[in-house]
Amino acid sequence: MDKQYAYSVTERFLRYVTVDTQSDPQSTTFPSTEKQKDLARILVQELQQIGIADAELDEHGYVYATIPATSDKKVPVICLCAHMDTAPDCSGKDVKPIVHKNYDGKDIVLPDDPSQVISVKEHPYLAQKTGDDIITASGKTLLGADNKAGVAEIMDAAQYLIQHPEIPHGKIRILFTPDEEVGRGVQHVNMQKLGADFGYTMDGGELGALEDETFSADGVKISIHGVSAHPGSAKGKLVSAIKIAAEILHSLPKDILSPETTEERQGFIHPVRIDGITEKAEIEFIIRDFTTAELEGHEFYLRKIMESAIGRHPGATATFEVKEQYRNMKEVLDKHPEVAANAEEAIRRAGVEPLKKSIRGGTDGSRLSFMGLPCPNIFTGEMALHSKHEYVSVQDMQKAVDVIIQLARVWEERAV
Numbered sequence: 001m002d003k004q005y006a007y008s009v010t011e012r013f014l015r016y017v018t019v020d021t022q023s024d025p026q027s028t029t030f031p032s033t034e035k036q037k038d039l040a041r042i043l044v045q046e047l048q049q050i051g052i053a054d055a056e057l058d059e060h061g062y063v064y065a066t067i068p069a070t071s072d073k074k075v076p077v078i079c080l081c082a083h084m085d086t087a088p089d090c091s092g093k094d095v096k097p098i099v100h101k102n103y104d105g106k107d108i109v110l111p112d113d114p115s116q117v118i119s120v121k122e123h124p125y126l127a128q129k130t131g132d133d134i135i136t137a138s139g140k141t142l143l144g145a146d147n148k149a150g151v152a153e154i155m156d157a158a159q160y161l162i163q164h165p166e167i168p169h170g171k172i173r174i175l176f177t178p179d180e181e182v183g184r185g186v187q188h189v190n191m192q193k194l195g196a197d198f199g200y201t202m203d204g205g206e207l208g209a210l211e212d213e214t215f216s217a218d219g220v221k222i223s224i225h226g227v228s229a230h231p232g233s234a235k236g237k238l239v240s241a242i243k244i245a246a247e248i249l250h251s252l253p254k255d256i257l258s259p260e261t262t263e264e265r266q267g268f269i270h271p272v273r274i275d276g277i278t279e280k281a282e283i284e285f286i287i288r289d290f291t292t293a294e295l296e297g298h299e300f301y302l303r304k305i306m307e308s309a310i311g312r313h314p315g316a317t318a319t320f321e322v323k324e325q326y327r328n329m330k331e332v333l334d335k336h337p338e339v340a341a342n343a344e345e346a347i348r349r350a351g352v353e354p355l356k357k358s359i360r361g362g363t364d365g366s367r368l369s370f371m372g373l374p375c376p377n378i379f380t381g382e383m384a385l386h387s388k389h390e391y392v393s394v395q396d397m398q399k400a401v402d403v404i405i406q407l408a409r410v411w412e413e414r415a416v
Helices: 009-016 036-049 145-163 241-251 292-311 337-349 364-370 394-414
Strands: 063-067 078-083 098-100 134-136 172-177 198-204 209-214 216-225 268-276 280-289 317-326 355-359 377-379 391-393
Touching (some): 009 134, 009 394, 036 063, 036 145, 036 172, 063 145, 078 145, 078 364, 078 394, 145 172, 145 198, 198 209, 198 337, 198 394, 209 337, 216 292, 241 268, 241 280, 241 292, 268 292, 292 317, 337 394, 391 394
Parallel strands (some): 078 198, 198 377, 209 355
Antiparallel strands (some): 098 134, 134 391, 216 280, 216 317, 268 280
């Protein structure tokens, strides 16, 4: 990487986070919110301005673009992917990013709500970033580093590669997706149109992180059917679906199998939504573990809890619906070890020690891997995701740009 290069990643990032792209899990449209296309249109225009003529936005909200090959070798086509939406967990409207230059290592008080403090104790990675330029939101919204840091890094790297055709590399495809945060990010990707052999999502956290393993994930919906009756004459008749739902939730284990009590390779059963009236109630869960067998075990356990609760209420019935969401990408990536190996080498060449990790979650790469595009995840610097305490280091983002440049070189060098 040219040491004199004036990175554009920070100015791009500061611009992108001000565009509200929050996705909506309750929407039935695709993308789930039209406003995600507002950023997509900006990205297409900027890609065309830097010289990528085929940049386009399709009807589903995907941005496709090509960095043409500069090598005559037969280099596998790689895809660089990031998602444009932000999480529904916290507002992404009217984001006001703040750059804390030469961070002093102390807790960061967010000015628009001083009760929001990014503390070093709660965010130990922040302590490692003393001297960096740290970007946060102002206290009333999330920042949007997840995943606009990745978007900005891909855009900056694309600009660099276009400006430096002397760097030998194969054809590189760019894919920006909507709706990753609601689990639908690659639902309508045209894989034939994408035309890539291998991919990388830029959606990881701390500097050097390379993630080639994710949770396997299912969604479960329990629908409880009670018996409605006038409360004045309900004795022996009324069966409340709401109360049965409450019993199911109360029966969940308190010390295990929940996000708040698990870590590392431990899975969980997590209720994410409840809705109901006396006659009918629904509970939606996400089920997570690193193996499909453990996933099925958690679902069996949850089904038994449901059946026990229903059995205590004659007249009530329930259904248990399982929907596959994604599977552990490692099942695919282990068959293509060169994909992660090339990323490790690229990270080292960027002057960073690779940090192999497993994701307690998923990325677009989880599903892309099973759609024929083996796709591990590379760091972006985004931290404290889905919260008002979200932050990112400018220097981490710049290193991620360096990694992308080196990745293009490594694939070309190792091509037959």
